[in-house]
Amino acid sequence: MNKLLTYIFLITAQLLIAQDIKTLTPNIEDLGHLSVTGEKEFNRNLKVCESIWEKMENGVDYTDLTAAEKKTIDNVDETMMNYWDIEGQGCSWYCGGGPATKTASSTLESQGAIDYKADNVHDLNYKNVWVEGVAGYGVGEYIAYGFPQSSPRITEIIVVNGHVKSEKAWRNNSRVKKLKLYIKGEPYAILNLTDQRAAQHFKVDTIGFLDRDIDYVAAKKLPQWEMKFEILEVYPGEKYEDTVISEIYFDGIDVHCxxxxxxxxxxxxxxxxxxxxxxxxxxxxxxxxxxxxxxxxxxxxxxxxxxxxxxxxxxxxxxxxxxxxxxxxxxxxxxxxxxxxxxxxxxxxxxxxxxxxxxxxxxxxxxxxxxxxxxxxxxxxxxxxxxxxxxxxxxxxxxxxxxxxxxxxxxxxxxxxxx
Known part of the structure; x- marks a missing residue:
């Protein structure tokens, strides 16, 4: 009887803990415009812009450009030198730090020159992806980030779900339906992802462990803390079981614009x-x-x-x-x-x-x-x-x-x- 009561107590406690985990839903930033055709057009415009920027460096003012030249450079963000980049070359939240390490429980083997390593999930590039490497849909597999104590605090987690480089790649591969988020090994939240080619923005309570009374340089020497994302459920792909995440990145309290x-x-x-x-x-x-x-x-x-x-x-x-x-x-x-x-x-x-x-x-x-x-x-x-x-x-x-x-x-x- 005592063993039965103990078992019932443990099961009840686990259910209560599970109920305490918050469930988060995202704001959606559509990425349906991304395409190989778009990349080609971007590269063509960038090449033209480089010659216009050279003229401006040699003393030609923006107001003196032709209407066509103004339209061309207005349509290209000069901080973006790659079509697939998420962040430009200027400073952003990442000026203050960001994750120092990225690890995965498994990784799909490379196919020729294309790899699916853990680093791809946080290279701030839509085209490169992490793919889990186990049989089936990868439920239980995870990505983990190690953050220095000196890293700026996080108020938003952005997940780019699936292989977003094209509509075909996105549909062929499996996507995540639910991610379980852990902070320092403790369950924090369930991220409910929609089945869209999109950047999915999850607002979170401020996450970060830097004691602001500690010197910035001294804080960099303290042990890292970990954030882990575990696959709980997936949207099956039309062709492959492999589950793909293009990017998980962050924003926080460290940029005003x-x-x-x-x-x-x-x-x-x-x-x-x-x-x-x-x-x-x-x-x-x-x-x-x-x-x-x-x-x-x-x-x-x-x-x-x-x-x-x-x-x-x-x-x-x-x-x-x-x-x-x-x-x-x-x-x-x-x-x-x-x-x-x-x-x-x-x-x-x-x-x-x-x-x-x-x-x-x-x-x-x-x-x-x-x-x-x-x-x-x-x-x-x-x-x-x-x-x-x-x-x-x-x-x-x-x-x-x-x-x-x-x-x-x-x-x-x-x-x-x-x-």
């Missing part, structure tokens, strides 16, 4: 859309102490995806759309952001106040009063300037704003210079 189309004031007082900026462009910056404007050269840019932006409307009828933690300069010389706690925690700004309706912002040549602040949850690409060769300010839609340097990254760079 602007929407596409935001106009940046250049050093010569002309304006360019933020998405066409390139390394080496000179923008107009501002020194708070001298209250003088000056030219500053772009050293780093970024192009991450966000789905939690705000639009700030101004009394002159203009507006600006950015992430909630982006700092903007008030006429009194103080930094403001919609989420000042987040801004101060993650970036180089030590004093940030709450951005509110009625606040007056510092413009290029005038003061601008905020009349409304609205939120926008649509998933979209965003852009920002991470670092300049001097100063940390630039003008976006005529408003003075701050650059993107990470607090931890700056501490690490300082250590590297002085050691």
């Amino acid at each position: 602007f929407a596409k189309g935001t106009l940046i004031t250049m050093a010569d007082n002309t304006q360019k859309p933020i998405e066409v900026l390139v390394f080496g462009d000179e923008v107009l910056s501002y020194d708070q102490q001298s209250q003088q404007q000056f030219a500053a050269t772009i050293k780093e840019i970024a192009n991450p995806v966000h789905d939690n932006l705000i639009t700030i409307s101004l009394e002159d009828g203009t507006s600006i759309t950015c992430t909630k933690d982006h700092p903007l300069m008030s006429v009194s010389g103080t930094w403001l952001s919609y989420d000042p706690k987040k801004t101060k925690a993650d970036y180089i700004y030590n004093s940030v106040n709450k951005l509110r309706v009625g606040a007056i912002l510092l413009g290029v040549n005038k003061e601008l009063k905020i009349t409304a602040i609205t939120t926008n949850d649509k998933i979209q690409s965003t852009y920002t300037i991470v670092a300049l060769d001097r100063g940390n300010t630039f003008y976006a839609n005529g408003i003075l704003v701050g650059t993107e340097e990470l607090r931890e990254q700056k501490a690490y760079e300082k250590h590297q210079i002085t050691k």
